[in-house]
Amino acid sequence: MLYGACYYPEHREAHRWEEDLLLxxxxxxxxxxxxxxxxxxxxxxxxxxxxxxxxxxxxxxDRYAIRLVLCPPMRTIPAWLIEKDSSMKIVTQEGHELEYASRYSFCINHPLLRLKAQQLAIAMGTRYGKHQGVIGWHLDNEIGDEPDCHCSVCSQKWRQWLENKYREIETLNSAWGTVFWGQQYDHFEKIPTPRVTKADFNPAFIQAWRQFRSDCNVEAVQLLAEAVRSQQHDSTQYITTNNQMLWNNRTDYYEMAKQLDITGTNYYPPYGDRCRTLELGLAVNRSLKNAPFHVYELRNESHAILGAESNSPAPGELERLTLHTIANGADGVFYFPWKRFPFGCEQNHGAITDYDGKPTRTYEECRAIGERLQRLAPVIDGSNVASDIAVLYDFPSRWHVEIPSDWTGNNKLYIQHINKLYHSVRKLGFNCDAVGRSGDFAKYKLILVPMLPIVDDELVIKLQQYTAAGGVIVFHPLSGIKNSDACFYKERLHPGIIQLLGSKTLETATSGPQSPVHFRWQERLYQCEMLHELIQTEMAHIVGTFADQWFEGYPAVTVQPFGEGESWFITTFAEEDFYKDFLHYICNEIGISPLLGIAPPDHVEVTMRQSADGTAFIFVLNGSSQLTEMTINRPMADIWNSEKESDHISLKPYGVKILVKHRNN
Structure with a gap:
C-alpha cells in the first residue's frame, strides 16, 4: 500500500528537501x-x-525509503514553447483565445504540443525507466480539465473523426436527421464545431462532439503512455493518471483505463455531515479496471476560503476520510499537497505542513494514520471491495442527459438519481459497485439502472442475457429510448427493451415541485417527481400504480420474469424512502444480506473488502461528531485499534474500526 503526498521540490530550496523528507x-x-x-x-x-x-x-x-511516482507533464507548457507557436492556445466556443497566464489553456490536439510532450516523456522514461526509486508514471494531471477547444486543429480533426465514423456525408445526414431545420450538409469539410449559435444544436451533433472530445483525451493519455513504455524497462513501474470523479464528464474513463495499469482519481469530499456525498466516485473508479485504485489527491487540512462550509476537519476526520478511501478500494492514498503554497493560485489550499514547512495540526493525525497503516497494509494486501449490487454508470447516457438546453430540463438529473440509488443501497448496509456498459454484469445479483437513454443492439442483448441468466435488473424512465446518435427509436423504446420490460411507453407526463405526484406500492404511498412514463403492459405484472393526477391508475411499478431472472420497471423518479423500502424487499427476496446483518445507524458507513481466501475486512466508520453505538451479529476482532469487539460496539466521534470475519466464521 502506498501512503504518500504530492510534493513539489521545485518550490522548495534544495537544502530544505531533507528536512521535508525526514518529516x-x-x-x-x-x-x-x-x-x-x-x-x-x-x-x-x-x-x-x-x-x-x-x-x-x-x-x-531513496535514502529515506520514499519512492517516486513521476509525472511527465503535457498541458502546463514552458514559455519558450508558446513563444515558438502561439497557435496551440485553446479557442473557446465564444472564439476567445485563452491566455498563457493560467494552466490547461493549450490544445491537446496540437501536433507541436504533442510532439514536445512525447519527447519529454521519452527522455524521462529513458533516464528513469530502470531507476529503483521510481515506482510509477503518472501521466500529466487531470486530463480533460479544460474547456473544449475549437481551434483550426480541432476543427479539422473533428471533421476527419466524423468522416472516419460515417464514411459518407449522406450517412451522417440520415443518422443525425439533419433534414430537421433544413441543415443537411454537403461535405464533411463544412461541418463546424459547436460554437456559440442562436438556438440549440442537434442532440446528435452534441452527442458526437462529446464522444469526439472524450476520444481526444483518451488519445492524449495513450500518446504519453506509449512514450513512457517505449523506454520503460522495469515492468514493476506502473502507468496511471488521475481522473475527476464525479463532476467532470468530459472523458469516458472506462476507455481511458484501457491505457493504464492502475487507475487513479482525486477526492475532495466535504467534511462534516456531508462527508459521503462524493462516495460514488470511488465505486466508479474501482470499476474502471475492476481492481483497487489510487487516490492521487486527497484533501486534508481546511482551505482558507472565506465562508466555506463543510471545509474544516475536526480532530479524527482525516483518519476517517483516509480509511474511507481505503475501505472503498484504494491501495494508494496521496495527500494534496504536502506543503502549503506561499505563492500562486492555490495559496489557500490546506496541506500537511505549513508555508514554512513546519507541521500543521493535520500532520500529527497523518503520522498516527501512517503508523497504523504499516501494520494494516500487509494484512489487507490483495483484498478488494466485493459487491452483489451495482449501479449502471454510463458515459454516453450521461452526456446526453447533461446537454445544456431548455428542452433537457434538469440536466443534473443523471448524477442526482444515480447517487440516490447508490446511497440508498449503502445506507441499508450493503456494498455497492458501479459498472459500465462494457463491464461484467454477471458478477452481480442486482443491477440498478438510473436511466439509460443511449442503447444499441449490443448493449440491449447484454442486458437481456444478464437477466435471462438469473440477474435482477431495475429500470427507470429514459432507459432504452435512443440510439447512439441520440435519435428516438420509433416505438419510443428499443424493441429489445420492450421485450425485457414487457411493456410499451404510450406517452410521458412531467410535473414540477408545485404539483406533487404520488404512487402506491405494497399498500404505502410514495412521492415521485419530474417525469412519469405512462405505459401499457403486455407481459409485465403491475405491482404499483400512480395514486393521483389525471394518470391515476397507470402502472408505476412493474415486474416481468425474464428467463431465470426478473426485470423491474419503476416508471417514475421516486423519493428516497421508496428506495429504502424497495431495496430492503428485493434484496431479501434474492438473498442479499447487509454486511453486518443490519442497516447501520445514520452517519455510519459499513464497507467490506474481501481477500481471495474469503477473509472479510469490514470497515465501520463514524461520520458523526457524536459517540455512536450499534449492535452487530457476532463478536469480531478490530484490527485497526487492536481490540476484541463484543456484539455491541461504540464508535467515538469520527472513529474507525476494521472488523475481521473469516470464511468459516
Whole structure:
C-alpha cells in the first residue's frame, strides 16, 4: 500500500528537501507524486533537458525509503514553447483565445504540443525507466480539465473523426436527421464545431462532439503512455493518471483505463455531515479496471476560503476520510499537497505542513494514520471491495442527459438519481459497485439502472442475457429510448427493451415541485417527481400504480420474469424512502444480506473488502461528531485499534474500526 503526498521540490530550496523528507518518513510516508508542473525545469530550453535537480532529489528520497511516482507533464507548457507557436492556445466556443497566464489553456490536439510532450516523456522514461526509486508514471494531471477547444486543429480533426465514423456525408445526414431545420450538409469539410449559435444544436451533433472530445483525451493519455513504455524497462513501474470523479464528464474513463495499469482519481469530499456525498466516485473508479485504485489527491487540512462550509476537519476526520478511501478500494492514498503554497493560485489550499514547512495540526493525525497503516497494509494486501449490487454508470447516457438546453430540463438529473440509488443501497448496509456498459454484469445479483437513454443492439442483448441468466435488473424512465446518435427509436423504446420490460411507453407526463405526484406500492404511498412514463403492459405484472393526477391508475411499478431472472420497471423518479423500502424487499427476496446483518445507524458507513481466501475486512466508520453505538451479529476482532469487539460496539466521534470475519466464521 502506498501512503504518500504530492510534493513539489521545485518550490522548495534544495537544502530544505531533507528536512521535508525526514518529516515524511516519521509520518510513514513511502511515496510521492512529483513533476506535473515542472516542464520548464525538465527542459529549460528547447531540446536541452536538465534532470540534475531530480537526480539529486531521488538520491535523497531513496535514502529515506520514499519512492517516486513521476509525472511527465503535457498541458502546463514552458514559455519558450508558446513563444515558438502561439497557435496551440485553446479557442473557446465564444472564439476567445485563452491566455498563457493560467494552466490547461493549450490544445491537446496540437501536433507541436504533442510532439514536445512525447519527447519529454521519452527522455524521462529513458533516464528513469530502470531507476529503483521510481515506482510509477503518472501521466500529466487531470486530463480533460479544460474547456473544449475549437481551434483550426480541432476543427479539422473533428471533421476527419466524423468522416472516419460515417464514411459518407449522406450517412451522417440520415443518422443525425439533419433534414430537421433544413441543415443537411454537403461535405464533411463544412461541418463546424459547436460554437456559440442562436438556438440549440442537434442532440446528435452534441452527442458526437462529446464522444469526439472524450476520444481526444483518451488519445492524449495513450500518446504519453506509449512514450513512457517505449523506454520503460522495469515492468514493476506502473502507468496511471488521475481522473475527476464525479463532476467532470468530459472523458469516458472506462476507455481511458484501457491505457493504464492502475487507475487513479482525486477526492475532495466535504467534511462534516456531508462527508459521503462524493462516495460514488470511488465505486466508479474501482470499476474502471475492476481492481483497487489510487487516490492521487486527497484533501486534508481546511482551505482558507472565506465562508466555506463543510471545509474544516475536526480532530479524527482525516483518519476517517483516509480509511474511507481505503475501505472503498484504494491501495494508494496521496495527500494534496504536502506543503502549503506561499505563492500562486492555490495559496489557500490546506496541506500537511505549513508555508514554512513546519507541521500543521493535520500532520500529527497523518503520522498516527501512517503508523497504523504499516501494520494494516500487509494484512489487507490483495483484498478488494466485493459487491452483489451495482449501479449502471454510463458515459454516453450521461452526456446526453447533461446537454445544456431548455428542452433537457434538469440536466443534473443523471448524477442526482444515480447517487440516490447508490446511497440508498449503502445506507441499508450493503456494498455497492458501479459498472459500465462494457463491464461484467454477471458478477452481480442486482443491477440498478438510473436511466439509460443511449442503447444499441449490443448493449440491449447484454442486458437481456444478464437477466435471462438469473440477474435482477431495475429500470427507470429514459432507459432504452435512443440510439447512439441520440435519435428516438420509433416505438419510443428499443424493441429489445420492450421485450425485457414487457411493456410499451404510450406517452410521458412531467410535473414540477408545485404539483406533487404520488404512487402506491405494497399498500404505502410514495412521492415521485419530474417525469412519469405512462405505459401499457403486455407481459409485465403491475405491482404499483400512480395514486393521483389525471394518470391515476397507470402502472408505476412493474415486474416481468425474464428467463431465470426478473426485470423491474419503476416508471417514475421516486423519493428516497421508496428506495429504502424497495431495496430492503428485493434484496431479501434474492438473498442479499447487509454486511453486518443490519442497516447501520445514520452517519455510519459499513464497507467490506474481501481477500481471495474469503477473509472479510469490514470497515465501520463514524461520520458523526457524536459517540455512536450499534449492535452487530457476532463478536469480531478490530484490527485497526487492536481490540476484541463484543456484539455491541461504540464508535467515538469520527472513529474507525476494521472488523475481521473469516470464511468459516
Amino acid at each position: 515524511m518518513q516519521q509520518a510513514g510516508i513511502n511515496a510521492l507524486r512529483i513533476g506535473e508542473f515542472a516542464w520548464k525545469l525538465f527542459e529549460p530550453h528547447e531540446g536541452k533537458f536538465d534532470f540534475s535537480w531530480l537526480d539529486e532529489f531521488l538520491q535523497l528520497s
